[in-house]
Amino acid sequence: MTRKQKRLSVIAGAMVFLGLATGLAVFALGQKASYFYMPADLAAATLPAGQRIRLGGLVEKGTILRGQGTDVRFAVTDMENSVKVVFNGILPDLFREEQGVITEGKFGADGVFVADSVLAKHDETYMPKEVAESLKARGVWQETTNE
């Protein structure tokens, strides 16, 4: 093979390889990316059963209910609608009433959102970005004060 042919074959090989990787990545993005919803979005949207999503909003006041064991129930609200969530595990340090939260999981058959992870703010000044922006868009944003 000449130098040019050799180079072309290397480039062709690399392209095939990259093509495969791209295909895999695009497939994975379709399958594995999870969409973010606020409770009000859910009222309008129809989700396929078992679809994993991220649900964000504020922890509704007076809804945190600790069961006997490790189950915790609470509701996530955007001041319009609210969604019941059940979570088994340790809540993040900054999980509190009326604070921003993102939960990830899927809806159970009874319409309760079964979360397998709950993320709260990283410290007292910052709210999860998606939640803050959605709340601002809805006009229910309040600057958090240092409690």
Place this chain on the structure above:
Amino acid sequence: MMVETGHFALVLAFALSLVQSVVPLAGARFGNQRMMAVGGPVAITGLALTALAFAALTVSYARSDFSVANVWENSHSLKPLLFKITGTWGNHEGSMLLWVLILTFFGALVAAFGNNLPATLKANVLAVQGWIGAAFLLFILATSNPFARLVPAPMEGRDLNPILQDIGLAIHPPLLYLGYVGFSVCFSFAVAALIDGRIDAAWARWARPWTLAAWSFLTGGIAMGSYWAYYELGWGGFWFWDPVENASFMPWLAGTALLHSAIVMERRAALKIWTLLLAILTFSLSLLGTFLVRSGVLTSVHAFASDPTRGVFILAILSLFIGGSLTLFAVRAQSLGAGGLFHPVSREGALVLNNLFLTTATATVLLGTLYPLIVEAFSADRISVGAPFFNLTFGPLMVPLLVIVPFGPLLAWKRGDLLAVAQRLWAAFALAILAMLAVLLFVDRLAVLAALGIGLGVWLIFGALTDLALKAGVGHAPARVLPSRLAGLPRSVFGTTLAHLGLGVTTLGIVGALSFGSESILAMKPGESTSVSGVTLRFERLEPVKGPNYTENRAVFSVRDTDGDVFAEIESSKRFYPVRQMPTTEAGIGTFMFSQLYVSLGDETPDGEVVVRIWWKPLVTLIWLGALVMMTGGAVSLCDRRLRIGAPSRRQRRPATAADAVVP
């Protein structure tokens, strides 16, 4: 006064960086020796001035001078001294100052130790370093001034984010930045070569130590960050595929590719253009990482504050440097000339394959990291791309790469014999199979994938050792000369062996922790016990403790064997920092050989029980030990004689490369 001195020093450093950007470059362009010689002293003075500014800020922190806004926002008089000092870079302004300090540090190193470089190359490299320095110093001065004063000075500070009040902050950011920013030197070398329009094997030899140093630091920085997140966040994970982690991982992947392609360039004068491109891309990814972390486009522990002007400013720097260097590359790369030829089955071929896998993996991580931002920019949807995506895409790319790693160093340059290499690796292969069978027979009959993973780790470790043994002459030299032959091997051979061996060790740790671990969540009262992987964990007591600037509820657990004898104690606690009104979780970790028992506390239930999450993490410490071994490998390679003494000057180079081409 001292604070103003620091501020003034920073302004002077900016002015000097402008001089450094222009004068040596013009000198190189017009062949003016005196102008070129300006670069060195200016770079060293720039370091001195930046260090002065940094010291001024550090002293303000140590003294708790709350008249400095930055100190007031991020410190507290009751904080332990170590965290006062490390708090200097535990915030946006301070961490950018650290970034620039390290940048000028590398510039000064090139100035001080680059005496064997051709004058024009050195001048150009320093000029490019000057551009980067000028851009980031301007960024600090214009948008992130750490020296702004508060009048009147508050009595007390607002304290540092408690998550950052940890020894991790003393180690992780400096190491990470030494890696991130260290790649700026490779970038400068690449751009300087493009400006010069000349590049050869000697260039690779000059640029290689910087790549090695940056890579070693970055490896350590990422590993340290991973361990810190593991014990501090209380989630029991060591890697979350968080965008900020990816931001540091992408330069590492690209840097690893660069490290390998530079070998081909140095030894065989091939892959020149590709190596240049990788050097540019690696630092571009570092810049992208800085942008992602510092601009506030992402939510994370690292996004200290979101200020849109900062984001736009860094984006402008990013576009300027990446766009500019790639344009220069596009214009000049063709003129650099082709390199040596090689057969696909050869050391070069193996290294090309390595590069193909690593760059594709980098692209995958890049796609997963940026995709949410892209989707958000073009639609109303907001998505997140997490571990499932990366497991599906990154995993399949890494496995074949790890399988071929042991072959690479054993293949001959130019044209290798795959069959012969495979025969030499039979022992490593047999050991890997044995390890797999052992896992299947003695641990878990159904864990086929996990067994393959363990086999892969063992294959990497013994593959690396096989290479070392063969190079020392095991099997064809008499046994008595082996020690002296081993001692006579170049350090870079040990470096390669250690790095590949470390990769195997890390693989074992990842597979062990992910596949054979167990996890349970339960509510426990003091006095209750639970059993975890053959031992009993007893919740002894819950006691309140008062720290310097926090209070904590500490749960003490005893670990007992089957006879009920206590052989270890684990303390896990919930802390509360009153200044920030912020609770943190301090996980309790017991280390048994390479495995760890990890206990994290949750809230109390109405019945007075405490929610406890317990993980058994087999072999988990190997993940970070492996990274340490890799880092050591990089450092050992860096001490190679060839890089210290053998770096040729341009006059000696021509006959030297001709000789290189003949000797395989």
